[in-house]
Amino acid sequence: MRILLVEDDRMLGDGLQAGLTQAGYAVDWLRDGEAAVSALSTESFAAVVLDLGLPKRDGLSVLQWLRGRHDATPVLILTARDQLEDKVRGLDLGADDYVLKPFDLDEIAARLRALVRRAHGRPEPVLTAGEIELNPAARSVTRAGQAVELTPREFDLLHLLLENTDRVLTRRTLEEQLYTWNEAVDSNALEVHIHHLRRKLGNDLIRTVRGVGYMVPAGTTP
Amino acid sequence: MRILLVEDDRMLGDGLQAGLTQAGYAVDWLRDGEAAVSALSTESFAAVVLDLGLPKRDGLSVLQWLRGRHDATPVLILTARDQLEDKVRGLDLGADDYVLKPFDLDEIAARLRALVRRAHGRPEPVLTAGEIELNPAARSVTRAGQAVELTPREFDLLHLLLENTDRVLTRRTLEEQLYTWNEAVDSNALEVHIHHLRRKLGNDLIRTVRGVGYMVPAGTTP
DNA sequence: CCGTCTCTTAAGGTGCCCCTAAGCTGACGC
DNA sequence: GCGTCAGCTTAGGGGCACCTTAAGAGACGG
Known part of the structure; x- marks a missing residue:
C-alpha cells in the first residue's frame, strides 16, 4: 500500500515516515507542493498525507488541483489546532479527513486505514460514452467533467441507452422500460426527452x- | 474494570462514585487536575470520567496532556449545558464522549460501557460533508465548527445520509433503516425530518x- | 400528574416535470 | 422537384411529488 507524504518539516516528516512505514505502508516523502503535484500527476497512490504549510505551493492548493482533475485519491490533512479555518476550507475542498497537531501516530495510521478502506471498498460503477459519464448510485451525469442536471425521466432514458x-433500442423497447405497465404514452413524449438530452449533452451522443x-x-x- | 473519576464537587463526586460502583466499575475518585495527571502517568485505567472545572489544573489541560503523550484511554467529559464551546474544544482535543449536566447516572454508565468497548476496536471516524461534521461516537453534529442540536431521529437520518x-438513498431505504420493520409509517414523516435538518444545517446539504x-x-x- | 420535548399525522400550497399537441424540418421515393 | 412521412422543435397546462406549517399524541423526567 503506497502512500504519498507531503511534509516540509524534517523532524516531523522523518517521524511520520518511520511510523507509517512501521504501520505497513510504503511511504514516498516529498517536501514541497510542487513536487507533490508533479508526483501526483504521474503516479498513483492509495492515499495522500498532506501538510498545509508547504514551500512553493500550499497544501490547500495541491488539494484543489487534485480534486480539479477529478482524482479521488483519499487525502488526510495535517493541520495545527488553531487553524480551524484551514480545516474547514480543506474539507470543503474535498479532503477526506484531518488530524490536528500534535500528532498521534496510531491515530494517523488508523485514519489512513479507514480512508483507504472507504475509498477502495466501493468502487462505484460508472457508465461512459465519449465525454459523458453516468453514475447510477449518485444519479449524476457529467459531460467532460462538468456536472449536468437531468430530470428523472431524462436520467432513466440516458441510463437505458x-x-x-x-x-439500437426501438422506440417500443424504450417506452416499455420507461413507462411501467399500462401508462403507455401515445404521443411523442420519448422524442421530446431525446431532444432535451441532446440539448444538454450534445447532438453527437x-x-x-x-x-x-x-x-x-x-x-x-x- | 477500573476507571478514574475526576470531579471536585463533593456531592456530585460522591453520587457518581456510588452509582458507577453500583454499575460494576472499580472507581478511583480524585478531586483536582494535578492529582489526575499524577495518577494517569503511573497507573492504567479503562476509562476516565473528567469534569472540566477543576482546581489546580483544568480538565481540558489534563486531556491535552494525556493525548500529548499518545495515551488513548477513553475520556468521558462532564460539562454544563451552556458551555458548548468547551464541549467542541474537548472533542477536538480528543475526548471520546461528553455528558451534559445535570447527569443521568444510567446514561453515564451506558456511555462508559460503549467507550470501553470501542476502545478495544477502533474509534469511528468523523463523517463530514461540506461544513457539516458528524461524530457518531459523541452523537454530536457541528456546522462550520458550531455545535448543532439534533433530535435522535434527525441524527439517525443524517447519519444514514x-x-x-x-x-441517492430511496425513501424506502431510509424508512426501512429508521423504522425497524415493525411499522412502516404511511405518512410524510420522513419529509418533515428532512425539512428540520435543512432548517438546522442549511438547504444545500x-x-x-x-x-x-x-x-x-x-x-x-x- | 403536569410540563416539555419529540415524533407523527394531516392539510394546504407550490414549483417542477412530463405529457400533449401542433407546426416545422429533413429524408426518402417517385 | 414534390409529396409524404418520420422525426425535430417549441410552448403550455395539468398533475403530482415535495415542501411547509401546525397541532395532537406519546414519551419522558420532574
Whole structure:
C-alpha cells in the first residue's frame, strides 16, 4: 500500500515516515507542493498525507488541483489546532479527513486505514460514452467533467441507452422500460426527452436510426 | 474494570462514585487536575470520567496532556449545558464522549460501557460533508465548527445520509433503516425530518432527487 | 400528574416535470 | 422537384411529488 507524504518539516516528516512505514505502508516523502503535484500527476497512490504549510505551493492548493482533475485519491490533512479555518476550507475542498497537531501516530495510521478502506471498498460503477459519464448510485451525469442536471425521466432514458451502447433500442423497447405497465404514452413524449438530452449533452451522443429507434455509440466520440 | 473519576464537587463526586460502583466499575475518585495527571502517568485505567472545572489544573489541560503523550484511554467529559464551546474544544482535543449536566447516572454508565468497548476496536471516524461534521461516537453534529442540536431521529437520518454521501438513498431505504420493520409509517414523516435538518444545517446539504429519494453530495457543495 | 420535548399525522400550497399537441424540418421515393 | 412521412422543435397546462406549517399524541423526567 503506497502512500504519498507531503511534509516540509524534517523532524516531523522523518517521524511520520518511520511510523507509517512501521504501520505497513510504503511511504514516498516529498517536501514541497510542487513536487507533490508533479508526483501526483504521474503516479498513483492509495492515499495522500498532506501538510498545509508547504514551500512553493500550499497544501490547500495541491488539494484543489487534485480534486480539479477529478482524482479521488483519499487525502488526510495535517493541520495545527488553531487553524480551524484551514480545516474547514480543506474539507470543503474535498479532503477526506484531518488530524490536528500534535500528532498521534496510531491515530494517523488508523485514519489512513479507514480512508483507504472507504475509498477502495466501493468502487462505484460508472457508465461512459465519449465525454459523458453516468453514475447510477449518485444519479449524476457529467459531460467532460462538468456536472449536468437531468430530470428523472431524462436520467432513466440516458441510463437505458448507456446500458446498451452500440445497440439500437426501438422506440417500443424504450417506452416499455420507461413507462411501467399500462401508462403507455401515445404521443411523442420519448422524442421530446431525446431532444432535451441532446440539448444538454450534445447532438453527437444519441444517434437516430430512422424507422427503428435510437442508439449511443460506445467508446470515444465517433 | 477500573476507571478514574475526576470531579471536585463533593456531592456530585460522591453520587457518581456510588452509582458507577453500583454499575460494576472499580472507581478511583480524585478531586483536582494535578492529582489526575499524577495518577494517569503511573497507573492504567479503562476509562476516565473528567469534569472540566477543576482546581489546580483544568480538565481540558489534563486531556491535552494525556493525548500529548499518545495515551488513548477513553475520556468521558462532564460539562454544563451552556458551555458548548468547551464541549467542541474537548472533542477536538480528543475526548471520546461528553455528558451534559445535570447527569443521568444510567446514561453515564451506558456511555462508559460503549467507550470501553470501542476502545478495544477502533474509534469511528468523523463523517463530514461540506461544513457539516458528524461524530457518531459523541452523537454530536457541528456546522462550520458550531455545535448543532439534533433530535435522535434527525441524527439517525443524517447519519444514514452521511454514511452514503454521493449516493441517492430511496425513501424506502431510509424508512426501512429508521423504522425497524415493525411499522412502516404511511405518512410524510420522513419529509418533515428532512425539512428540520435543512432548517438546522442549511438547504444545500441535502439534495432532493425527485421521484427517488435524497442524497448529500460529498466534498464541496455543487 | 403536569410540563416539555419529540415524533407523527394531516392539510394546504407550490414549483417542477412530463405529457400533449401542433407546426416545422429533413429524408426518402417517385 | 414534390409529396409524404418520420422525426425535430417549441410552448403550455395539468398533475403530482415535495415542501411547509401546525397541532395532537406519546414519551419522558420532574
